[in-house]
Amino acid sequence: MSATGRRLLRLAEPYFYSAPVLLLIVGVMLIPLSVGLSYAFRDIQLLDPFSGGFVGLDHFRELAADASFSAALRHTLVWTIVTVALQFILGLVLALLLNREFPGRRLTQALVFLPWAVPTFLVGLDWAWLFNPVVGPLPSWLFALHVTRDANNLLSDPATALIGPIVAAVWWGIPFFAITALAALQSIPRDLYEAAAIDGAGVFKQFRSITLPLLAPTIIITILLRTVWVANFADLIVVMTNGGPADSSQTVASYVFTAAFRRLDFGYASAIAAVLLLLLFAYGLAILSLRRRLLHRYS
Amino acid sequence: MSAIDIQGVSKRFGVTPVLHEVDLAVAAGEFVVLVGPSGCGKSTLLRLIAGLEEVSAGSISIGGRRVNELPPKARDIAMVFQSYALYPHMSVAHNMAYSLRLQRASKQQIAAAVGAASAKLGLDALLERKPKALSGGQRQRVAMGRAIVRKPKAFLFDEPLSNLDARLREHMRAEIKKLHRELGATSIYVTHDQIEAMTLADRIVAMNAGRVQQIGSPLELYDRPANLFVAGFIGSPAMNMFPATASRSQRQLRLVHGRLAVELDHDRGLVEGTALTVGIRPEHVVLGAGPLQGIVDLVEPTGLGTIIHLTLCGAALKAFSLERLSLALGDSIAVDLPSSRLHLFDVEGRRIP
Amino acid sequence: MMRSALYWASHYLLLALYVLFALFPLFWLVKVALTPNELLYSEGIRLWPSRISAEHFRFVLAHSDFPLYFRNSLIVSSATAVIVALVSGACGYGLSRFVFRGKSLLVALLLITQMFPLVMLVAPMFRLLAPLGLTNSLTGLVIVYTAFNAPFATFLMQSFFDGIPRELEEAAMIDGATRFGAFLHILLPLTLPGIAATGGFVFTAAWSELLFALMLISSAQASTFPVGLLSFVSKFSVDFGQMMAAGVLALIPACLFFLFIQRYLVRGLTAGAVKG
Numbered sequence: 001m002s003a004t005g006r007r008l009l010r011l012a013e014p015y016f017y018s019a020p021v022l023l024l025i026v027g028v029m030l031i032p033l034s035v036g037l038s039y040a041f042r043d044i045q046l047l048d049p050f051s052g053g054f055v056g057l058d059h060f061r062e063l064a065a066d067a068s069f070s071a072a073l074r075h076t077l078v079w080t081i082v083t084v085a086l087q088f089i090l091g092l093v094l095a096l097l098l099n100r101e102f103p104g105r106r107l108t109q110a111l112v113f114l115p116w117a118v119p120t121f122l123v124g125l126d127w128a129w130l131f132n133p134v135v136g137p138l139p140s141w142l143f144a145l146h147v148t149r150d151a152n153n154l155l156s157d158p159a160t161a162l163i164g165p166i167v168a169a170v171w172w173g174i175p176f177f178a179i180t181a182l183a184a185l186q187s188i189p190r191d192l193y194e195a196a197a198i199d200g201a202g203v204f205k206q207f208r209s210i211t212l213p214l215l216a217p218t219i220i221i222t223i224l225l226r227t228v229w230v231a232n233f234a235d236l237i238v239v240m241t242n243g244g245p246a247d248s249s250q251t252v253a254s255y256v257f258t259a260a261f262r263r264l265d266f267g268y269a270s271a272i273a274a275v276l277l278l279l280l281f282a283y284g285l286a287i288l289s290l291r292r293r294l295l296h297r298y299s
Numbered sequence: 300m301s302a303i304d305i306q307g308v309s310k311r312f313g314v315t316p317v318l319h320e321v322d323l324a325v326a327a328g329e330f331v332v333l334v335g336p337s338g339c340g341k342s343t344l345l346r347l348i349a350g351l352e353e354v355s356a357g358s359i360s361i362g363g364r365r366v367n368e369l370p371p372k373a374r375d376i377a378m379v380f381q382s383y384a385l386y387p388h389m390s391v392a393h394n395m396a397y398s399l400r401l402q403r404a405s406k407q408q409i410a411a412a413v414g415a416a417s418a419k420l421g422l423d424a425l426l427e428r429k430p431k432a433l434s435g436g437q438r439q440r441v442a443m444g445r446a447i448v449r450k451p452k453a454f455l456f457d458e459p460l461s462n463l464d465a466r467l468r469e470h471m472r473a474e475i476k477k478l479h480r481e482l483g484a485t486s487i488y489v490t491h492d493q494i495e496a497m498t499l500a501d502r503i504v505a506m507n508a509g510r511v512q513q514i515g516s517p518l519e520l521y522d523r524p525a526n527l528f529v530a531g532f533i534g535s536p537a538m539n540m541f542p543a544t545a546s547r548s549q550r551q552l553r554l555v556h557g558r559l560a561v562e563l564d565h566d567r568g569l570v571e572g573t574a575l576t577v578g579i580r581p582e583h584v585v586l587g588a589g590p591l592q593g594i595v596d597l598v599e600p601t602g603l604g605t606i607i608h609l610t611l612c613g614a615a616l617k618a619f620s621l622e623r624l625s626l627a628l629g630d631s632i633a634v635d636l637p638s639s640r641l642h643l644f645d646v647e648g649r650r651i652p
Numbered sequence: 653m654m655r656s657a658l659y660w661a662s663h664y665l666l667l668a669l670y671v672l673f674a675l676f677p678l679f680w681l682v683k684v685a686l687t688p689n690e691l692l693y694s695e696g697i698r699l700w701p702s703r704i705s706a707e708h709f710r711f712v713l714a715h716s717d718f719p720l721y722f723r724n725s726l727i728v729s730s731a732t733a734v735i736v737a738l739v740s741g742a743c744g745y746g747l748s749r750f751v752f753r754g755k756s757l758l759v760a761l762l763l764i765t766q767m768f769p770l771v772m773l774v775a776p777m778f779r780l781l782a783p784l785g786l787t788n789s790l791t792g793l794v795i796v797y798t799a800f801n802a803p804f805a806t807f808l809m810q811s812f813f814d815g816i817p818r819e820l821e822e823a824a825m826i827d828g829a830t831r832f833g834a835f836l837h838i839l840l841p842l843t844l845p846g847i848a849a850t851g852g853f854v855f856t857a858a859w860s861e862l863l864f865a866l867m868l869i870s871s872a873q874a875s876t877f878p879v880g881l882l883s884f885v886s887k888f889s890v891d892f893g894q895m896m897a898a899g900v901l902a903l904i905p906a907c908l909f910f911l912f913i914q915r916y917l918v919r920g921l922t923a924g925a926v927k928g
Contacts, residue, residue: 117910
């Protein structure tokens with residue numbers, strides 16, 4: 001091979017390594033994404049072979065008037081904020097507890113991280129069963145503790161249906177936050193704590209002046225990313241309540257799925273998805289501008 | 300063993316130039332040391348020879364063969380890294396045998412080569428150990444063993460002794476020199492330590508800011524440094540330097556720096572009024588006799604000799620004496636700066652012969 | 653550091669609560685799965701049945717389609733894990749060892765794919781794969797899962813490769829190895845635990861995936877475990893014992909993998925931080 005030929009091959013080498021992943025992403029994610037977005041403007045009914053015509057903004061007009069959709073928007077807010085907040089707080093506390101050496105720590109760590117290994121569909125089913133008065137202990141326990149007014153299924157009551165998926169999501173998501181926080185905690189040098197202890201700081205003071213500030217960057221990034229992920233997460237809702245009863249536990253993400261899978265109205269589902277994308281995009285922009293303003297203030 | 304020929308080699312990383320037009324001809328079997336401060340380009344030059352980076356301009360030949368386009372494995376050279384780069388998951392024996400296994404040598408050949416290298420470096424007891432069970436000095440020897448097993452055309456050393464403590468460094472320096480004598484291997488050795496350069500090299504290449512400053516034998520660089528950089532870099536303690544102007548008085552030329560004036564024994568082709576830099580090594584400063592008077596500021600005994608910091612007519616000067624002078628701070632002492640020991644450099648820093 | 657007895661007491665108490673919270677749902681699953689049918693309703697909320705029976709497990713394993721579902725999930729998850737390891741290993745290697753034009757674009761692309769709702773791909777995916785005959789097929793699922801998991805796996809692999817100093821490969825190449833040889837002999841053995849952890853992670857993710865399997869698979873023959881379990885639930889909505897037994901069986905591979913890899917995950921995340 002000529003010298004230039006060999007040189008070209010050497011320059012092209014990294015592209016060869018990245019090609020398969022790139023092809024997969026473009027083919028399996030980006031192309032369907034653009035196709036999917038186009039569906040938002042067309043009438044695509046899976047069971048109607050004659051559908052496929054261009055309908056412009058009809059779906060969006062329907063969305064604007066759709067009470068289920070506005071409910072879904074509200075629920076998405078509640079679902080995301082409560083789930084992420086609980087996952088974060090409980091996860092951080094767990095990480096703090098695990099950050100010390102104690103006998104049985106390895107075992108405790110493995111046990112406490114176990115929920116993350118459970119497949120999400122099983123998490124949904126398991127907690128649905130736990131809330132089921134027939135086979136699950138929770139309805140009678142909650143009633144006995146005077147937390148609920150009766151011993152019925154939380155998931156069948158429109159007022160409380162969303163609680164089920166939230167609890168399940170928190171149970172499942174604590175390990176993730178705990179692992180991330182633990183890794184960040186372990187990267188804080190011990191000398192800082194020892195110096196603070198010599199200076200007379202107690203446990204809480206050390207937490208406030210050393211742990212929290214040094215942990216803040218990792219935590220903030222994790223929370224921001226996790227928020228997006230939780231907002232997009234539809235599995236638990238689909239499995240536990242299917243968005244019901246009467247769309248009282250529907251989020252925007254689960255609505256996309258139920259419209260596509262149950263109603264088989266791909267056009268409408270894609271319109272909902274387009275709105276979801278827009279919301280995420282707006283969220284991303286908000287984060288970036290916040291970051292810019294923070295950097296500007298602190299640099 | 301082969302000669303290495305470097306012609307007009309330049310290297311850029313993106314738009315940042317790192318090496319400028321380096322010319323160097325290394326004879327077969329010669330031990331050449333590239334020396335200079337951090338960032339001078341010596342390691343980059345070594346990596347270009349090894350084939351780990353690509354040359355931006357110029358050519359490199361090994362054994363008469365142009366190697367610019369050849370990957371490292373085709374250049375038949377061996378390298379000892381600063382961090383040793385021993386394969387952590389292989390035993391010492393496997394580390395040394397790796398290159399031969401790649402060449403598909405027979406088991407007997409491998410055993411013989413590894414055995415010979417191991418005996419020469421005293422590694423026999425360590426052959427089954429993994430690198431993490433070895434001390435720094437032992438790892439260094441395994442790194443060298445890995446290199447000599449291959450019988451390559453040339454050896455490249457990238458600051459191999461920097462990670463060792465002072466005592467071990469002295470010992471390994473001698474080992475490397477002995478090994479070179481035994482093997483007669485063409486070697487290019489990179490270091491920032493001028494003592495290593497002086498003791499190991501057949502020839503030294505002094506580099507600064509990506510350019511070659513001077514190439515010559517250690518004593519050449521010591522006796523006749525080509526510019527201010529080499530003068531100040533080679534020799535420890537460093538050469539004293541002060542700016543001066545040539546001035547004519549009676550028939551002789553003097554170098555004047557403030558109130559300090561030094562007579563020259565001959566003109567040296569200087570014109571009156573020329574600005575220049577004067578250098579004299581501390582070990583050449585004569586104490587106890589001479590026309591000048593110095594005040595002692597600081598005395599540093601090193602066991603071998605004494606470093607004396609003086610103030611001489613307002614100028615700071617360091618002297619080095621092998622004798623045990625009983626001097627106290629503030630003492631006055633006679634000083635002479637012999638004309639024959641003066642190094643003169645023009646405004647650009649180049650040596651005035 | 654010295655801490656008071658009160659500190660340690662509250663420390664252990666909180667940990668006990670966490671362990672209880674984490675394990676209780678799983679315990680309950682096992683408990684109902686082991687409760688014989690006649691005691692299921694009368695002893696519904698007891699903490700442990702008066703008599704345990706393996707009848708549900710026997711039924712699930714011998715008289716239902718669950719072994720089929722299990723096998724399908726195994727095939728899909730294993731294939732995905734292997735292919736992702738190869739593909740993401742290559743891409744991670746490229747990102748770790750090379751500087752090239754478009755690298756930041758590639759990284760941005762990989763990051764973006766982690767952010768957007770995969771749910772919205774469900775509809776177009778179905779319509780695109782149907783004419784290709786890839787709906788109702790395990791192959792189709794493998795392709796989809798591979799693409800979904802590749803970006804995250806690439807980042808994981810990149811961080812593992814970043815942890816091995818470049819000089820080791822350089823030494824190998826000077827010793828006579830090609831770049832690929834250096835990768836095979838030096839990089840791979842040293843990052844094997846990390847690669848195994850990534851593979852385990854992908855396996856678990858593919859094993860759990862529900863929505864796309866639900867959308868793309870409609871025949872029982874090609875159903876993976878989540879789809880099968882869900883259909884079981886809707887068909888036999890009163891046979892909790894059997895459903896829970898199936899659930900326990902679904903748990904086993906995932907939990908085993910996780911117990912194995914969780915130590916590496918923490919270590920992997922901290923190793924990056926220490927090296928800084």
